[in-house]
Amino acid sequence: EVQLVQSGAEVKKPGNSLKISCKGSGYKFTSHYIGWVRQMPGKGLEWMGFIYPDDSDTTYSPSFQGQVTILVDKSISTAYLQWSSLKASDTAMYYCARLLGAGHHAFFDYWGQGTLVTVSS
Amino acid sequence: EIVLTQSPGTLSLSPGERATLSCRTSQSVSSRYLAWYQQKPGQAPRLLIYGASSRATGIPDRFSGSGSGTDFTLTITRLEPEDFAVYYCQQYGSSPPHTFGQGTKLEIK
Numbered sequence: 001e002v003q004l005v006q007s008g009a010e011v012k013k014p015g016n017s018l019k020i021s022c023k024g025s026g027y028k029f030t031s032h033y034i035g036w037v038r039q040m041p042g043k044g045l046e047w048m049g050f051i052y053p054d055d056s057d058t059t060y061s062p063s064f065q066g067q068v069t070i071l072v073d074k075s076i077s078t079a080y081l082q083w084s085s086l087k088a089s090d091t092a093m094y095y096c097a098r099l100l101g102a103g104h105h106a107f108f109d110y111w112g113q114g115t116l117v118t119v120s121s
Numbered sequence: 122e123i124v125l126t127q128s129p130g131t132l133s134l135s136p137g138e139r140a141t142l143s144c145r146t147s148q149s150v151s152s153r154y155l156a157w158y159q160q161k162p163g164q165a166p167r168l169l170i171y172g173a174s175s176r177a178t179g180i181p182d183r184f185s186g187s188g189s190g191t192d193f194t195l196t197i198t199r200l201e202p203e204d205f206a207v208y209y210c211q212q213y214g215s216s217p218p219h220t221f222g223q224g225t226k227l228e229i230k
Contacts, residue, residue: 104216107211114165
């Protein structure tokens, strides 16, 4: 069974750093891109970027380029989303999801349960 | 970046009725690279349709997708109580970002 299990909710202050995780199991982790999606409170889904675990090839949405870093440790089948300096506007639910398809033309077929990040002073 | 516009914003229907949700893209989506997702409150999204018309594993056949180019439709025949949720379309045919529509809320009338 394919599963993506994300790390727990976080409460941070503006300016703090943060790394949340997404551990894949039940499939060959290095064969599928892993993507990240943001959902701000009461809002829709925003595509952030994805990473190919086998070679760490990463693509970002222009909206998120330079704002976050997507990382992977294929030895433990885990992808990460990292911030170096959080802002209140980073408050959101963050989902990781596995991609299925051909190269970059891929859709999200399995999703993690989400990690709620709250940034407040 | 391709912009996806979903309509209507909210759709109010009764169980047993038919729902038709629209997704229009600002540029033609190549090879029908369009997906639909369902999201219920407090849950992660779930894949319903990919390739514009292929149902994902385990999705009931009352869900169907159609369309090409810039106009796509998700149809739900005979609405069940568990179908009331928010639905998003997503294109993955262009270079990234693979944008989502803003969502259609399907609510019980």
